[in-house]
Amino acid sequence: MKLSEVLIKPILTEKANAQQEKLRRYAFKVDRRANKLEIKKAVEDFYGVSVVDVNTSVVPGKNKARYTKAGFIQGMKSAYKKAMVTVADGETIDLYSNI
Numbered sequence: 001m002k003l004s005e006v007l008i009k010p011i012l013t014e015k016a017n018a019q020q021e022k023l024r025r026y027a028f029k030v031d032r033r034a035n036k037l038e039i040k041k042a043v044e045d046f047y048g049v050s051v052v053d054v055n056t057s058v059v060p061g062k063n064k065a066r067y068t069k070a071g072f073i074q075g076m077k078s079a080y081k082k083a084m085v086t087v088a089d090g091e092t093i094d095l096y097s098n099i
Contacts, residue, residue, distance in 0.1 A: 007029075008080075011029055028085060030081050059080050
């Protein structure tokens with residue numbers, strides 16, 4: 001798997017931002033087939049930091065439904081893999097630089 005295919009996008013939520021400040025832990029949405037070694041290599045290459053630890057979890061898909069003028073619409077959000085990456089002391093990743 002190419003390293004450019006591993007990282008899909010960073011996860012920018014309140015919980016993720018709190019972990020960035022306190023624990024130097026960054027959350028990324030990654031490809032379902034990627035393993036921890038590929039995720040570590042991709043983060044180190046793209047952001048130029050040294051990665052200490054990688055934790056992964058698969059977020060399950062959820063059923064979604066809503067009522068509209070057209071009637072009842074029902075669907076499902078797709079599942080994805082989430083990676084929590086801890087960087088070394090004194091290093092940071094600037095996720096807001098290209099927004």
